[in-house]
Amino acid sequence: MIKIINKSLPGCLILCLLWLTLSHAAVQAKALVVVSDEWCPYVCDEQDLPGFLVEIVKEIARDNEIKLTFSLMPLARALKLAQKNKVDIVLALTPQHIERYQLQQSQLNFAGLYNDFYVRADNPWRFQSMTHLSATLTGNAILGTINGYQYGAEFSRFLKAQSEHVFAASGNSPLVKQLKMLQMGRLDILLDSRFTVQYQLAKGENKGIIYAGTQGDFTPLYLGFSALLSKKLVKIFDSGLITLRQSGRLKKILAKYGLTDWQ
Structure with a gap:
């Protein structure tokens, strides 16, 4: 049960505040849907070594209390679903992918090829x-x-x-x-x-x-985000990569796959 403490507030304002509170809670509860095809060592179908990009994205999400679900699927299908706003993030995309499917792009590159x-x-x-x-x-x-x-x-x-x-x-x-x-x-x-x-x-x-x-x-790769995803969330993943790099955690993740930082 929700108690309204300030009875002097106009009824419409109380309802608006209540709606905003519930909407924010719903957004926080919704897990972002992340997809990619298997492309080891970027994205792997292994429990212990799921791929360095998967680990990076999960670390950033954990640091920012963002819920994620991750699924493997053919890349062509993943891109079409992202274009239709049915998934939130596609991993390891080129600028051509992002432009063609009208997605938002991370500012920083997440590895390359x-x-x-x-x-x-x-x-x-x-x-x-x-x-x-x-x-x-x-x-x-x-x-x-x-x-x-x-x-x-x-x-x-x-x-x-x-x-x-x-x-x-x-x-x-x-x-x-x-x-x-x-x-x-x-x-x-x-x-x-x-x-x-x-x-x-x-x-x-x-x-x-x-x-x-x-x-x-060298071709840089980016995270591709659904056009409907908030720009604030997109920025969180860019700043999260910077934090992982500065803290040394990125180096540790990459070392598990025999890799060094691409920067």
């Missing part, structure tokens, strides 16, 4: 240029990518032009699928970030796969 190529050890191919890659694919080679990922404007145009020679994997664990296909010879070249591929290769399950070069520079 490179466009790295991998081949089987018996394949002498090494990346030299986009022209060289185009000629390789035209010669009936197959390039493996991941559905929904952005690799930069130049590479996006290239992939569209070479679509008949590109296989884009989907699902919750697309990189794991692509590595198996590469190992089995169903792909000739794999495109992904060295951080994710090397993390998987370190497990020893995909033997005989080697690095074959890099296209472009």
